[in-house]
Amino acid sequence: MDRNEVTKKILTTKVKNKLSWAAIAEKIGQSKEWTTAAMLGQMTFDARQAAVAKELFGLTDEETAWLQIVPYKGSLPTPVPTDPLIYRWYEIVSVYGTTIKELIHEEFGDGIMSAIDFSMDITREADPKGDRVNVVLSGKFLPYKQY
Amino acid sequence: MDRNEVTKKILTTKVKNKLSWAAIAEKIGQSKEWTTAAMLGQMTFDARQAAVAKELFGLTDEETAWLQIVPYKGSLPTPVPTDPLIYRWYEIVSVYGTTIKELIHEEFGDGIMSAIDFSMDITREADPKGDRVNVVLSGKFLPYKQY
Amino acid sequence: MDRNEVTKKILTTKVKNKLSWAAIAEKIGQSKEWTTAAMLGQMTFDARQAAVAKELFGLTDEETAWLQIVPYKGSLPTPVPTDPLIYRWYEIVSVYGTTIKELIHEEFGDGIMSAIDFSMDITREADPKGDRVNVVLSGKFLPYKQY
Amino acid sequence: MDRNEVTKKILTTKVKNKLSWAAIAEKIGQSKEWTTAAMLGQMTFDARQAAVAKELFGLTDEETAWLQIVPYKGSLPTPVPTDPLIYRWYEIVSVYGTTIKELIHEEFGDGIMSAIDFSMDITREADPKGDRVNVVLSGKFLPYKQY
Amino acid sequence: MDRNEVTKKILTTKVKNKLSWAAIAEKIGQSKEWTTAAMLGQMTFDARQAAVAKELFGLTDEETAWLQIVPYKGSLPTPVPTDPLIYRWYEIVSVYGTTIKELIHEEFGDGIMSAIDFSMDITREADPKGDRVNVVLSGKFLPYKQY
Amino acid sequence: MDRNEVTKKILTTKVKNKLSWAAIAEKIGQSKEWTTAAMLGQMTFDARQAAVAKELFGLTDEETAWLQIVPYKGSLPTPVPTDPLIYRWYEIVSVYGTTIKELIHEEFGDGIMSAIDFSMDITREADPKGDRVNVVLSGKFLPYKQY
């Protein structure tokens, strides 16, 4: 058994029981973004969160233990994603990558925007020309150290 | 001559003359995000914008003409970026890609968040624990068509 | 269980029962192009369509539920397809890709032809020198947004 | 000197002289699709067509000779294209590739749709919800030979 | 079940029953080259050929049905083959590829040698310095179409 | 200077002077297949052959010396060729590779068909349904050694 098998069981149970990520997140007590990432095998549960998941998805003790082990992260099967929704994000990195780099460096100097001390918020914005997906990414700026 | 050579000339002139992207954007009359992407060879200028660039960077007539030609887009030299700042964005797609997919589909159904009818806004958020980079991405939702 | 296993069951049943895609599409009530893509795990069924598929292929309740989940798209096992029929399409993109780009930009300006608000129609054209495959692709033009 | 250098000269001259592909095609006397592909180094000119190009773009004798040499084809710099417009076509092959294969085989049996005995027609369709790009691809069906 | 599993069963039975490809081809009534390719999952059987295979290899009805479905072609596990015998063919394409291109174009003009309207004949040529493998490849020339 | 530059000069001169490979081969005194491969930088000239090439293409002494140095072989820019004519040969290796392997082993046992003690002959076969390209490949069989 490994974490992937627990992820598959969670996904199958979610489909069978017609659960939504928003409802699951409310039970877990975290944002829907963090909760979904955790359920998909990218984040680590604490004991209480794992206990909620155990009940929600009917997990065994061993499966519940796996949720508290730090997973090997990376959720995509290929370096360049084939799924159109995910590819559009890869395209944003490809087309705007150097732009993002220039503007963050202009504002902050040399360093990075953290993908660890990081949060994400996905919302729907109503728009008469067609609703929009708005995503706010927030990451701590980490300056390169001189030594 | 091709668009890449115009981009290199713009970058070299920007360094030599110590211009900032924010100041350039104000002259162009668009956001700093769109303007930087355009200057880096990812967007297409209209005649007025090209004329401003011509003056700012001392471009020739032919170089100015290239700015109004739709460029072959893609700003990175490798499929997986090596630069740490840009890699963090690739990592976000890798770690959170399936999460983003699940949540957009849960809210909107099958379709994508457009990377064309799209805007981006990068700001600094002061934070006593270390300032943060906040990025808002906004893309129109496009549903898959049945036929 | 995941969507791939449902796809395999559909394909096996289709072979065993000697069904045609055209006949299946008529039952589903959509074009043969959309229906085949959906059956091959690339599109999402609504409840009525899923119910038709359930009966046609003898699916279980869980298998039927999977058809209504948005799938991870991408139907090919390698970035460059090895199958000669599919490769010819990849070759068209390789040989004519820059031509298509130039002509769409000349007519419409900067932007893309959508692969989401998109339809396809495949027909046979009788020809004394050998019948032809005619394919009509229709995609909405999406202009790049300035901001 | 090689064909790529002639292609670059043609493109630069086209930008400088603000020529359109449609106007060039009319001079060459072929469709805009074939003509653009030829100018971009993917097709072979006959003597008359090369003479027209010579005049249009101010080519030397040697450059004109190269246009009549069969080129090494393939117009894209990477196996998976990074340009969003061209990528959408790659995505169509990725998402619909197995669908296209199934439907052509259902109609014609084992074989391929030729990318050599092939033509393409790109047109604009007015649509109140946003104009559409319509592309008709026509390729002779070639059955696999038994022996 | 899919075609690969039928291929494996055919191969295992061939080894167990010590059949030769030449003997199998005679039963099928086609050349040994076409027959072997078909048995290895690269060609499509008609009803009579499938019936012969059914008896020869003890196939079930469903397995026999799969033989008449057009397969997803491509028989090698990696883009550059590791097996020395097959690699030598890849090496011929690598070393002589541009030579073959030049000579076919010199004789026929722009176009290709078909790999669909194609046959192959492999024979042994006795030679006192060591017997030779002689392979005749015959493919219809297909000229590029102007339009 | 290296061999590639000599190859480019030979190709440019051939285009400028409208020479054919067949005529060049006659002067060199070898088959058109070997001669073309040699001119394209894949084979090594002896002193007499190099002298003929020197005169035909107006080479300098140093360029002539390079023709007699064993070249780094491999004539294609990518592992999977993009040019349609050359790709068809790659496709033959992909589709028929395991077939060729099975049939050579059935006839000869374990070993390979040499790509070194090897010759190739390309001819046109007139055919009312469209002329054919016939290619005869002849390679010595080399058995694996036991020790």
Add this chain to the structure above:
Amino acid sequence: MDRNEVTKKILTTKVKNKLSWAAIAEKIGQSKEWTTAAMLGQMTFDARQAAVAKELFGLTDEETAWLQIVPYKGSLPTPVPTDPLIYRWYEIVSVYGTTIKELIHEEFGDGIMSAIDFSMDITREADPKGDRVNVVLSGKFLPYKQY
């Protein structure tokens, strides 16, 4: 069943029964190098050798038959090996490859050192500064043929 499964059974049995390759080779009656390669699925057994293997590893009749079928060769899971011992050999090819090429061509002219008519001998050389692995590779020189 395929050859890989026989290889795995041989390896498992070897571990369980604590056999050495040297002892196995003595029973087979060939060098330890050839025998190990054969047991690892890279060489073909004759009937007598297969019978010895059958007894040594408790193989079934079908498993024994597979040993006499020419295998699909290539023993490594990735193009660049990750195992440090094997990587050192890849590194030797990378660092010394052009050196080996220059020196063999200087001595023999254009051609190759055969990897088929080839043998290998691995021995330990005692050395006070640390024992050494000595490997003798012997391959027939095959000159390129002119035709």
Add this chain to the structure above:
Amino acid sequence: MDRNEVTKKILTTKVKNKLSWAAIAEKIGQSKEWTTAAMLGQMTFDARQAAVAKELFGLTDEETAWLQIVPYKGSLPTPVPTDPLIYRWYEIVSVYGTTIKELIHEEFGDGIMSAIDFSMDITREADPKGDRVNVVLSGKFLPYKQY
């Protein structure tokens, strides 16, 4: 200027002056294997060796300085070499890699054969059936350390 340019100058001069590696090595005072590798940019010269090279190839002071800088090693343009002579060595690693690993481990335990404390000797062995290339590789065994 970098080391590659010095390597190119050495190679060009060697061709122009018709020098042999064996003669160069004698002047340098090392084996022909080490000397060739060093001249091809894979090894580092000491002051005396660099002085000999300076005279032999007419190098400038700066070029001579580069010979004493440790180079970035790796002499091949692609991960899988295309040149047939060098490919055969890659094939030996692919086919015999696991064999070499098994036999060294059986004799020495866990560790590697060094590619640094390493030497190579290439010789011709006369053989009535065709001369052979014999290569002796000698590398110190380095055991994995426990700690």
Add this chain to the structure above:
Amino acid sequence: MDRNEVTKKILTTKVKNKLSWAAIAEKIGQSKEWTTAAMLGQMTFDARQAAVAKELFGLTDEETAWLQIVPYKGSLPTPVPTDPLIYRWYEIVSVYGTTIKELIHEEFGDGIMSAIDFSMDITREADPKGDRVNVVLSGKFLPYKQY
């Protein structure tokens, strides 16, 4: 059975029994770094260490035998690791690789830092600005041999 299956069993048992690597290492009698690598299938156990593992993880005799076989090393599923923690190490090699090379060569001359005669020590350093991970890597310098 192979070594991977033993590794999986060890990992599953560790999770189920909530063991720590530090505690396991103490039982094995080696550092936590070596012990973890060994348990993850990268190092070879001696008889005593294997006996301890057997008891700790409830291994069978055959599983215990596998621990004493030298494994095929390499612990990552992709050439560029997707897991953020491991990627940061890859990034260090990418960003600082040439720096490390320059400084080791400046101090030691041409050669390498061994990854075999190598040890590693990972410790926590308390720091008011956030604790730090300190890693000491120690490898014997191996000079390139001249011959």
Add this chain to the structure above:
Amino acid sequence: MDRNEVTKKILTTKVKNKLSWAAIAEKIGQSKEWTTAAMLGQMTFDARQAAVAKELFGLTDEETAWLQIVPYKGSLPTPVPTDPLIYRWYEIVSVYGTTIKELIHEEFGDGIMSAIDFSMDITREADPKGDRVNVVLSGKFLPYKQY
């Protein structure tokens, strides 16, 4: 002009003037590790450091300006490095990557060791069995944020 050209000029001047990295670092007033990385185009200079570099390497004003622009980082030409010294570091990541991950997570929980708030110290340790390279890596631990 771009940063790479400045890096090349620095390297060439360093070779010509026989400077050491340690001496350069002393002038810059930072560690030899940071200084070397900066000179190799991986770090950003402040105005004072750039002025020192200007004098040391005879840079122009524009070249000096480039040193203060944040560079596109990544110092290696291929994803898997070919240089043996740098490869050993890649090998450490490959063999010990999962070990490092397990031990950091066991001590700190889920998160990463920063490669930005990071320092490195390379020293020589005298050892009668052969001197050792000791490298201390120190990176701040960054815990994954829950939200």
